[in-house]
Amino acid sequence: MNPRNFGKIKNADGIGDTKNMRCGDIMKIYIRVEKKGGKEIIKDAKFETLGCGHAIATSDMICEKVKGKTLEAAKEIGYEDIKEDLGEFPQVKIHCVALAQYALKEAVEDYYKKTKKK
């Protein structure tokens, strides 16, 4: 229970939030995006999760893994990547990863929407 990336990003470039209707877990992911070498890279990512141990660990890990990645590469991060660090999840907890992926995708989509308006 010692995640590193929890909290808010003020004036975040993208925010994605989601709720699992079955188990009731809620996740919110904030991203800070910067342009580097012509590409859009995630500089920082933070999460707020109201959920079980696996939900918290997954959202923490996904934030850790997306830092320094391009937006498109970040969207590809999934259970196989999370499993590398956190180990195999019991079947009933794998949905936590899907939830974190979804929140991240929403954050990236939110960024795209915001930047289109500029």
Place this chain on the structure above:
Amino acid sequence: MKKIYLDYAATTPVDSKILKAILPYLKKNFGNPSSIHHFGQRALLAMEEARKKVADFLGCQPEEIFFTGSATEANNLAVLGLVKALKQSGKLIGKAHIITTKIEHHAILEPCRHLEKQGIEITYLQPGQDGMVKISDVEKSIKENTVLVSIMYVNNEIGVIQPIAEIGRMLSDKGKKNKIYFHTDAVQAVNYLDCNAQNLGCDLLSLSGHKIYGPKGVGAIYVKKGTPIEPLIYGGGQEGGLRSGTENVAWIAGLGEAIEQIQKDPLGTGEPKIRIKSIIIKKLRDKLIAGVLKSIPNSSLNGSRVYRIPNNANFSFKGVEGEAVVIALDQEGIAVSTGSACSSKSLEPSHVILGLGLSEEEAHSSLRVTLGKYTSEGEIEALLKTLPKVIKKLRKISGYNPLS
């Protein structure tokens, strides 16, 4: 790190006196009670002694006590065995009706759901937000075809005590024309409350070994003489034909001893041992409730504050999820449980918390703390010190601000 166990409603450690009562029947007096020789007869004697102890505790005859492998089995027998017997005797004309509650243990709800698929009508009574079932609601639900009322004496999640004796009295007045059988799951009540079957007015009662400092894998059912009941397990005809299978003599001896321990009075105060222990446990539990509600904002107690067994506390904390709290506390050496969906195999939140009319969020953030006879003041103080920190940390992680 000191390990603190505060999940006595889930299970209890085997008391050393009970372990002592069990051991001789594993290796020394290991006979099969059905054998005619002295090995068998010695085992039979131990089993009948245990039966007498349970019968004395419930205020009934030994012939009315049957040992099972668990209280779940006893509950299944009560519901399915009764209906089966009524069907077979031809007493079930048309559709039968059973009354139970939304907050029963799954060991009652699942047999009921099974019967529903076979066309039996079930009424699941809604308790009040305090968890109490109204006697008038039970009465109003009675129909011409009602054959059974099954209401748990004490709820395992919120510790709420139902008015079983009053319901028993009401049913005995009602069922003069068509008998309505009354069952109660007394698993969580045995440690703390009067379980005299005559006082309760019940025809069937279930109890469990591992909730009363006995071993897991043994339970018992009280079946009042004259109550129709058919077995669920067929075979060698043990337990008067009601529960075939070579009897688990050692565990049964343990159950008998556990029941006897509840009533013993070694302090010579005239008060049964359990009553004195109850007072101590209640004091610690009350200290816990007061401390939690005071030190943690946006926390609440689930279920009646008054009609509650002495060892149970069930809280909800806004902005955190129960399983995360359980894990965080476990990392500090403290064991409790939760009604959150994340902690269940089915991903369903506690049907009991929902059954009170509380929200999914409240079920999701619920924490059950149950004390036992080994719980010390130091352990409660440790929880009172640690829990607020855990809740604060998890609220930071979820972004929930109790002041907003």
